[in-house]
Amino acid sequence: MFHRFCSSLSRSSIIFPKSIKSPPFPFPRSLRRTPLTLSFSSFKMSDTDKPIPSPTKQETIRSLESHLGSPFTSSPIIPPPNQLIIVISGPSGVGKDAVINKLREAREHLHFVVTATSRPMRPGEVDGKDYFFVTRDDFLSMVENEELLEYALVYGEYKGIPKRQIRESMSKGEDIVLRVDIQGAQTLRKILGSSAVFVFLVAESEVAMVERLVDRKTESHEELLVRVATAREEVRHLKSFDYVVVNAKGRLDDAVRRVEAIIDAEKSRVHQRVVRI
Ligand SMILES: Nc1ncnc2c1ncn2[C@@H]1O[C@H](COP(=O)(O)OP(=O)(O)OP(=O)(O)O)[C@@H](O)[C@H]1O
Known part of the structure; x- marks a missing residue:
């Protein structure tokens, strides 16, 4: 039965x-x-x-x-996520360096590309860590030798991204973080298209951003005027970015957590970005 x-x-x-x-x-x-x-x-x-x-x-x-009709395999159901290029940008004084320095502490397996610049070192900055500080002539010869992925003259000083660092990190399978001003981000968007992730950092208000710049005490009155006027214009470029993160006064950790969340979300995308350099 x-x-x-x-x-x-x-x-x-x-x-x-x-x-x-x-x-x-x-x-x-x-x-x-x-x-x-x-x-x-x-x-x-x-x-x-x-x-x-x-x-x-x-x-x-x-x-x-x-x-x-076939055995079960123990190989991963989905392949590992692709490498990412994360471009962090925003107006002057919004906190790009501050966010990136904290991100460096929070995430081990990111390669932070060190930008080459012709501007003088600020107090507390370290050559090779914060920037590669080079002379104007050295910078121009890097341009001539096509050693830079992108470069720009920003507030009278050159800034550029050395290609070699990106290639070396990519060959090691690392995710890459680039820190550029808005002008640089626009150029990178043209070069990298949607293969990279573009994050726009903003302060919570215009006055907060200006206060931050003034408190930093690294610019003269004239330089401040140019940066603040430019920042007003730059917010208009927000549309060409993928994400926006507010870096509010005293909330730096929140901003860093949001950038980390973006990285995690990008790693979980069904349709992964494919980096082409
Ligand atoms: N969330 C925050 N709260 C308070 N102060 C902040 C915050 N984020 C950054 N700062 C401070 O604001 C100042 C400007 O920040 P930072 O130098 O990182 O800006 P930046 O975007 O890299 O500027 P630039 O493009 O001019 O180099 C610094 O003195 C930094 O310590």
Whole structure:
């Protein structure tokens, strides 16, 4: 009787897909138990009916494999995510360096491309860590030798991204972070298209941004005027970015967390970006 019941269950389209004509044997315990306890409560088993031994996990898996016609593999269901190029940009004084320095502490496996610049070193800056500080002549020869992915004259000083660093990091499979001003981001968008992720940093308000620049005490009054006037214009370029992150006063950690969340979201994209340099 029990076997007959099992056979009738095996034909049920609720339990087995139509494409599978007969059930996998030995019949999995979970499939056996539920209907038995429900429908056999008033039923008396005869002494000759012996319980079928439960299949082991391995037997169940083998049975499933044999029905599907191929073994299960332990290789990842999806390939590892692609490498990312994350471009962090924003108006002067918004906190690009501050965010990037914190991100450096928070994430180990990111390569922060060190920009070459002809501007003088500010107090506390380290050559080779914050920037490669080079003379104007050295910078211009890098341009001539096509060593820079992108360069620009920003507030009277040159800034550019050395190609070699990007190629070396990419060959190691690292994700890359680039820190550029808005002008640089516009150029990079033309070069990299949607293969890179563009993040626009903003202060919570214009006055907050100006205060930050004034407090930094690294610009003269005239330089401040140019930077603030330019910043007003630059916010208009927001549309060509992928993400915007507000770096509010005293909330630097929140801004860094948001940038990290963007990286995590990008790593989880179904359609991954493919970097072409
Ligand atoms: N969330 C924040 N709260 C308070 N101060 C901040 C915050 N973020 C950055 N700062 C401070 O604001 C000043 C400007 O920041 P930072 O130098 O990082 O800006 P930047 O965007 O890199 O500027 P630039 O493009 O001119 O180099 C710094 O003194 C920095 O410590």
